[in-house]
Amino acid sequence: MTAERGTDDTTTGRCLCGDVTYAFTGPASSSYYCHCETCRRQCSAPVTAFVNVPRRNFRFTGTAPAAFQSSPGIKRLFCGRSGSPFAYDGDWDEEEIHLYLGTLDDPSAIVPDQHVFEGERLAWFDTTDDTPRYAGSSLTGSPTHYGPRQ
Numbered sequence: 768m769t770a771e772r773g774t775d776d777t778t779t780g781r782c783l784c785g786d787v788t789y790a791f792t793g794p795a796s797s798s799y800y801c802h803c804e805t806c807r808r809q810c811s812a813p814v815t816a817f818v819n820v821p822r823r824n825f826r827f828t829g830t831a832p833a834a835f836q837s838s839p840g841i842k843r844l845f846c847g848r849s850g851s852p853f854a855y856d857g858d859w860d861e862e863e864i865h866l867y868l869g870t871l872d873d874p875s876a877i878v879p880d881q882h883v884f885e886g887e888r889l890a891w892f893d894t895t896d897d898t899p900r901y902a903g904s905s906l907t908g909s910p911t912h913y914g915p916r917q
Contacts, residue, residue, distance in 0.1 A: 788829035
């Protein structure tokens with residue numbers, strides 16, 4: 768994972784219309800592709816990409832986001848005006864917030880370093896990177912393989 772930041776070490780992001788904005792300082796903890804059905808449905812995309820940020824370094828700087836509880840203890844944060852999804856916020860993770868990588872002002876600054884919920888990946892979609900692939904969460908097991916399916 769790489770990131771370029773200004774001299775003040777602040778990374779910023781926003782929704783489509785710019786109402787909901789955020790900033791975090793310091794490095795991200797991790798970044799990953801998620802293939803789960805819930806993320807796909809929220810974003811209407813075959814895969815999503817996240818960057819995890821320590822909550823202690825994160826703040827909203829614009830309008831407060833709206834939230835949808837997609838399952839018990841899990842909120843999906845989005846802009847109430849443009850509808851842009853921008854975060855997954857689980858009660859189980861008190862330390863981090865999971866931001867959609869595409870909401871960063873410079874999304875090319877951070878490269879995902881793993882795939883999670885590969886077991887739910889759409890059969891017609893794959894990537895060519897050599898990163899580890901986990902059938903479910905990377906917190907609950909070892910990678911099933913590295914790189915694209917063979």
